[in-house]
Amino acid sequence: MVDLARRLGLAALLAVLAASPAHAVTAASAPLAKDEVTMELRENGVLHVKETVAPAGGTVRRTPLTRTRYDDGHDRVYRISNVKGGSYDGETLTFKGTVEYDVTGAVTPTASGEELRWFAVSGPVQDAVVTVTGPGRVQNLSCFAGELSAAIACTSASVEETGTTSTFEQQGLGEGQTLTVVVGYPKGATGARPILERRFELSTAFTLNAVTGGSLAALLVLLLGGVGLLYWTRGRDARVVGSESAPISGHRGGHFTPPDGVRPGQIGTLFDEQADVVDVTATIVDLAVRNYLRIDEQPRQTYDTPDWCLVKLPGAPVGHLLPYERALYDAIFDGRDRVLLSELQGSFAARLATVRDALYQDVVAQGWFARRPDSTRSRWTTLGLAVVALGVVATVLLAWFTTYGLLGLALIIAGAALAFGAQYMPAKTAKGAAALAHTLGFREYLAGANVDDVPAGQRVELFSRYLPYAVIFDSVDRWARVVSAFDGNGRQTDHLYWYQGPAEWNLSRFADSMRTFVMTTSGAISTSRQFRSL
Template identity: 40%
Template sequence: MLRNWGAAAICVIALGMGAGVAVAQPGSPSGLPGTVSADVRLKLERDGRLTVTEVVTVPEGKSANRVVPLRIAVGGNRDRVYEVVDARVNGEGTTTASADELAIALRAGTSTVTYAVVGVVAQIGDTLELRWQPASGWDTALDSVTVSVIAPDAPRSVNCLAGEPGTATPCTTAELGDGRGVRATEIGLAPGERVDVAVGLQDGAAPANARVVESSGLAAAFALTPATGVGLGALVLLLLGGAVLLWYLRGRDARALAGDVGPVAVLVADPAGRVAFASPDGVLPGQVGTVVDEHVDVVDVTATIVDLAVRNYVWIEEVGGLDWRFVRRNPADPSLSGYERAVYEALLPDGVDAVLLSELRGRRIDLSRVRDALYADVVAKNWFARRPDAERNLWWWAGVGVGVLGAALTAVLALVGTGALVGLVVIAAGVALALGARSMPARTKRGSALLEHVRGLRGYLHTATPQDIPEADREMVFSRSLPYAVVLGETERWLAAFAGTRPGLYWFGEAEQGGDLGRFAHRFPAFLGALDGVLAQAGHLRSLRG
């Protein structure tokens, strides 16, 4: 007898090793220890209600939680809505059901969850179909899921899918049983994966009670629909059109800055052979800076004051090596432009014939009129279509306004539940306008041409030498060119080129003495720095040079 028992034991061991049979563990129907498994039984009643019984086994030391959405998107901004009632747990756990979801929380042990679902039967074409997800939304892996379905009449078909939501992978097994039943099995279900069962029913087996409603909430509000698609497309085309226009206008300036500089006639000779300086397109020093960088800067005013001295409206003299005095030589006349007159009157108001630079620091002169007049000048000369500062402000505030409008539109459309994407694009358009405001003051065609000529003027200032100018005309050409060197950042080079010559200066010098060019080249940068500092204190203008 012992011999027979030994033979039997050997056979069992051999079969277990060859076939990989595992010894079943208590509480683990799948035969694997420490795993969660579910046995789900579905019964469709004649009235269309689906009663569900879930028997779930959770191993010791673990928990399992399931959240089932009861509103599932079916496309076209529509949701299929289920209703769960009479949810209960018999065992270690709890369950709650709301309009939006069914929540199940289970602890270790075997628990039975029961509930009823309304809305599982739908008429799809000529076919009546029962559809439910007997396993979904688990936060832990399931070793196995077994499903059984009982219908009032013999089912016609069964389709069981398993895996990530949206995939079409079939379940491990799914078959029509005898009589009114359906059986399905899925081995190994990862957290978040689902088992989706669709059973074709006999006509009249149960009333169709599926509810399909329009989507709601933020997801629906921001969903892409044909209507929002058309709106988005129109807005995108508008943005692209604006970008192309700005690229074209700015591209004209870029070509003026990047191309080869053509010949610019800066030095001109009269029939008697005298050489004089002539700026391109009659541009004045202050106007040069504004055309180049589209801002009225301190250096533009500084260069204008130097130019007024060169043209005999003002005499500049050094006082004690630490200060400078501005003395009225000639009154402002009609040959001065609007902004030059504003500079002259800010420097030497009516009744003031002389002023020290140190006194101007205490006076805190107001240059807002200079700024306005200079912007008006560059528009009057047709170098800009509109004031650059007003253009920037207009587009910045337009961008802010469009952005605020887009935010309000997004909020309203989100509350309404549709088309909120259009509001987001309007916000993006507003941000683009605000950020692009600095690039908006595009020059006119004439302004772009002047920009190219200014490059030629800079080249002249960078390369000209005293030997290019007859000695008799050297003082005048040097002086008339100097304000342009100041505004274009070529002062140091221009002074160095002429410092070795000895012409007198008719507009700058020490008190009661004519100007000496050697000393002038040494002291003039200090004068410019002091004047820039005083003008920067006046406010209203950018203080950067060039």
């Protein structure tokens, strides 16, 4: 039984071997019997190579070495061209029998002359012979066989009596091994130089040298200059504010007189160069206290959402409104006589863009800014982002092809600084700085004003006029409580001329109602995304 099993196993193995293709049996290619290479170094530095193999019937495929490490930052390149008797696809040289080709970049200048080095024969081959002629007498020669990094000398190397022809021989060159020949010639024999290509390495792409260091220093000077310019323009505001810093009353002889005639909606843009949600909210309150509209608080149950009705007052002199006020007035009513605050959407949100543009145009028309603050910010932001994009492209290209990658990084830093600093670029005129100083004085007055300085009969109207400014200055609670304590004769009442509450409402609730109205209105305006929210 055991003998029978052995016979069956042997039969199965023979069947498998018989069915397998012949080329699968041999893993490695058979060595060539002989490889003769003739090389001629011409006066222009081009090496002409002719290689003949035997037997000549089979196809020979070579992968010539065309790139080696030269130094920390460069590779040495050997360029093969003018192939005859075969084909070269940039990586593999294919031929049968005989092939000719030219090599550029195989010559290196040395201290005493020139050196030709070429990887003449690749194994496996049993007998390799290389003959080299050149444009001058041979000064020295050597050869190496084995791995490319091997220092083992070849079988033989000799020079003919004429001193112009060298012969190298190697027997038994194995798979993956190379015969490298080196021949020295007098200085100036060809005048050729190696072909070098920069090799990308992160460690050398951002080298700090005189060029990159000087550029970074120049960038630092520019950034400091920009800071100095901002200090000069912003410092002017601070100097004017400091020289005119004092509380400024908002009334004279019991009549409302805001400093420089500044209206609530203008203050926010004057103060921080931004058209904010609170600027529009304060303007709505201001239109009410100036008798262009009335605010009616709607009755509600305990858990109902509060709502208000904005009512257009007949006969209001809308022709006296500033452009941004008229744009807001038209956006609110849009052909209606009354509208609920909760219904302010759709066309209202779309038309708020016109209000925002009118606000920016107004501060220029008032002479507070030479250019629209938003346009100035946009221009500098766009310029900064463009410089950043240019810096990214420059960094990639400079790092890949040179060692000046830091120059691109300098551009990126400069662009980012421009984009970030864009918010500080709008600068007020001298008139604008003075108006800001007076406005800050008015804010200081509102924060600590003594209500007893105003005659009782004028307090409701005057303090109502203060209220929109209190919305801007975030002191609405204090002035709403002040307003809720008086009527035209100094006595408590159930409503105001510009704010009406439901039947169960009285003026003692005005402070809470006003705070909620401001928050709700600001929320409704924020949903339009046309103004910056605080």
